[in-house]
Amino acid sequence: MHMSASLYETDEIVDQYLLFHYGSAGEILPFSFGPRDALDFPARCVADYLPEDGEAAGFRGLDLGCAVGRSAFEMTRRCHEVVAIDYSHKFIEAAKTVQRDGGIDYRRTDEGDLRTSLRATLPAGVHPGRVAFRQGDAQNLPEDLGDFDFVLAANLIDRLENPLTCLRRLPGLVRSGGRLVITSPYTWLAEFTPRSAWLGGKQTANGTVSTKDALIEFLDGAFDLRESRDMPLLIREHARKYQWSVAEATVWQRR
Numbered sequence: 461m462h463m464s465a466s467l468y469e470t471d472e473i474v475d476q477y478l479l480f481h482y483g484s485a486g487e488i489l490p491f492s493f494g495p496r497d498a499l500d501f502p503a504r505c506v507a508d509y510l511p512e513d514g515e516a517a518g519f520r521g522l523d524l525g526c527a528v529g530r531s532a533f534e535m536t537r538r539c540h541e542v543v544a545i546d547y548s549h550k551f552i553e554a555a556k557t558v559q560r561d562g563g564i565d566y567r568r569t570d571e572g573d574l575r576t577s578l579r580a581t582l583p584a585g586v587h588p589g590r591v592a593f594r595q596g597d598a599q600n601l602p603e604d605l606g607d608f609d610f611v612l613a614a615n616l617i618d619r620l621e622n623p624l625t626c627l628r629r630l631p632g633l634v635r636s637g638g639r640l641v642i643t644s645p646y647t648w649l650a651e652f653t654p655r656s657a658w659l660g661g662k663q664t665a666n667g668t669v670s671t672k673d674a675l676i677e678f679l680d681g682a683f684d685l686r687e688s689r690d691m692p693l694l695i696r697e698h699a700r701k702y703q704w705s706v707a708e709a710t711v712w713q714r715r
């Protein structure tokens with residue numbers, strides 16, 4: 461395991477992600493001002509890109525790097541079956557608790573040692589029984605996953621030790637005509653991804669390489685790029701500190 465993968469095994473990060481995925485606007489951003497359009501990122505990753513006729517068509521969905529599970533549950537509104545994979549045992553355990561009990565208690569960090577007890581609950585209208593959560597490595601996925609109509613990799617690629625290994629597997633996971641959505645703020649950090657494995661954000665002998673250019677280079681051939689979109693997201697660290705990021709979503713159709 462790469463050193464920084466253990467970040468996602470701490471209780472503090474599990475709590476932070478439960479708030480990010482399931483918290484209400486009031487629980488996350490209780491001010492009369494602030495970036496409200498950055499709320500509900502895990503739900504938007506699905507609602508904005510998964511075709512509405514999926515349910516009728518019997519879609520299968522895959523959520524790579526699912527964390528505590530919100531996007532996977534959202535996929536069940538339009539998919540008959542969803543596979544959701546994350547490397548963190550604690551994230552998968554929390555997602556499975558939400559699935560089994562309809563919710564999970566957690567603590568929101570307010571200030572110093574001060575915490576507020578909250579409950580994350582399943583959103584109305586989802587079908588939790590349709591999700592199979594699995595602990596696993598997006599760079600070394602099981603061979604028996606089958607193929608999918610919709611694959612989401614939300615803010616995953618810049619957390620992998622070798623993102624290219626994951627990208628190479630994608631053509632085999634998406635059915636012809638199916639969709640792949642990759643979102644990322646392209647936050648390349650040597651703690652997660654050795655510099656030599658960064659997809660972009662680097663200077664080479666031939667000039668600068670952006671991550672989007674690199675994605676086009678690697679995915680072109682198997683996929684057509686249909687759309688790129690800026691997607692704000694807000695992660696609350698404590699009552700008076702937030703991470704506001706703008707991920708780029710690229711939407712790909714399998715040839």
Ligand SMILES: C[S@@+](CC[C@H](N)C(=O)[O-])C[C@H]1O[C@@H](n2cnc3c(N)ncnc32)[C@H](O)[C@@H]1O
Nearest residue numbers: 468525526527546547548596597598614615619
């Ligand atoms: C920045 S979080 C994004 C989580 C979620 N998709 C979201 O948008 O909220 C990155 C996620 O990738 C997971 N992850 C990191 N390395 C992974 C790997 N090798 N395989 C699968 N998941 C991994 C982490 O445990 C974490 O849940």
